[in-house]
Amino acid sequence: MEERGSYGQFCPVSMASEILCSRWTTLVVRELLCGSTRFSDLRRGLPKMSPALLSKRLKELRAAGVVVTLPRANGSVEYRLSEAGEDLRPLIMGLGKWAQRWMESRLSLKNLDPSLLMWDMRRSLNVNLLPERRCMIQFLYSELPPSQKSWWLVTEGGTVDLCNFDPGHELDLLVTSSLRSMTAIWMGLTTIKQEAANGQLQIEGDPALAQSMQQWLGLSAFVHEPRRVQ
Secondary structure (H helix, E strand, O other): OOOOOOOOOOOHHHHHHHHHOOOOHHHHHHHHHOOOOOHHHHHHHOOOOOHHHHHHHHHHHHHOOOEEEEEOOOOOEEEEEOHHHHOOHHHHHHHHHHHHHHOOHHHHOOOOOHHHHHHHHHHHOOHHHOOOOOEEEEEEOOOOOHHHHEEEEEEEOOEEEEEOOOOOOOOOEEEEEOHHHHHHHHOOOOOHHHHHHOOOEEEEEOHHHHHOHHHHOOOOOOOOOOOOOO
8 A cells, every 4th residue: 555654854855745746646736737627527637547546636635735626516526726736837847848858759659548648639729720610520540449449529619528429410520540640749749741641640521620730739738848859
């Protein structure tokens, strides 16, 4: 069983590490910084974290004054960062920038996860460049098992929904790609044009949406960080 003990040092780095350096904690904070407030949304951003451990980490962050809870009308709660929690933004973003700068791209692409990729794409989508009307875009990862190969982003009036079942609306765009290629695009390691030229990505449907995909797709928050290794 994991123990959460003290390092026994007065150094502020030691004190901060006692709160933040247990497994998954920084990723829980990352999700809160990215705007997730409901337990279910936190789980979608952390698909490999068990619900029990997520609950435990949220309780620890509350006890440390990093997270506060707000009641909802349906009896559930929302999780929000406190002022102290929001003050962690440059630290958490700094970790991502460091990894983008110094970690090899082949290591970055080692741990592929379609649910996390699509959830990140869903919240980074530039809806201002998409039609106001309902627009449905399917992403097909043919090499994955049936439960993970098809994903749909549905936008309407500035909102974005993510589904891994067919919502039943008219399809505007079909994007077929390997999971590795789409992850590399989202991380800024390659482009839609390059992957299409290499035969790793095909786009079918609305020509205007296809042409502007690199712009409306949105990319990782760390994509503009200059890489020091390849």
